[in-house]
Amino acid sequence: MAETATKARVPAARGKRPKGPPLRPTGPIVPVSGVSGNALVVVVAIMAFLACLTLGAVTMIRQSATSWQSEIAREVTIQIKPEEGLDMDKALARARSVVTTFAGVTGASVMGKGATARLLQPWLGSGIDIDELPVPRLVVVTIDERDPPDFQAMRAELNAQVPQARLDDHRAWVDRLTAMANTTVLIGLGVLGLVMTATVLTVIFATRSALSGNRHIVEVLHFVGAETRFVASQFQRHFFRIGLKGGLAGGVLAAGAFFAAGAWQNATMGAAGSAQTTALFGRIAIGPWGYLGIALVVAVVAAVTALTTRLTVMRTIRHIDRARADGNRAEPS
Structure with missing residues (x-):
């Protein structure tokens, strides 16, 4: 009796799955790869590259202007005619x-x-x-x-x-450098704003394209009870990966461009072309804060891509609900 009971309990041991047909793996709502997805990665990479270049250039010019201001502020001159x-x-x-x-x-x-x-x-x-x-x-x-x-x-x-002595405290030069630095920062922020706006619009169009290709799946899932947040999270996760890949590619390229330019300047120090570049732009080095800013741009691009996708999907589903409600009202009673 005891032996029979023991044998009866064996199939219920932990880690044993009941016999039956294997479960089919569920596919993602949004295709993992495709021509449109790869194209969007390239577009986001270009946008991130331009944004990182702009941020690095603004940081470099700001550092040069601060250095010039400090050098001028440390000295005054007396001219005697x-x-x-x-x-x-x-x-x-x-x-x-x-x-x-x-x-x-x-x-x-x-x-x-x-x-x-x-x-x-x-x-x-x-x-x-x-x-x-x-x-x-x-x-x-x-x-x-x-x-x-x-x-x-x-x-x-x-x-x-x-x-005969005239004191020059260089205040006019300091004011001009400050105005130039502030204007450069404002221009850089404006360019960053334009790049981010273009990125948002690109993601909106790509999301709508993905929705149009999978609209029947979204409608079926939504009509059978899938919550809007669930559907939006699927698209958000997919496009977050795209934004992160593109942002990382653009950020790495921008950081490599600044590093290569700085190495070239150090290697050609004293040459005519390098001397003119140094005189015009100063040292081509963005420093730790510049590279941290590039990393921040990459994170912002990925976050903006995911947030824009989520808002676009939720808005599309609301349009589906509104169209369904309007159709129900139009049906004769």
């Missing part, structure tokens, strides 16, 4: 001694004749004699950025002690 009967060396020494008495000045040095000649070399050539030209001489004053001196008081004291 030569006049008949003026002892230039005494005037330079007097101006230097005046500015060093102000709080916020960390140092002052007179620019020598050789350094002044090198500044004029691009325009006047080499071998010029500063003493034979009415060229102003300079005193370079280093200031504390966090606690700058009172420039108005410094200017007034210089006018009193050395009437």
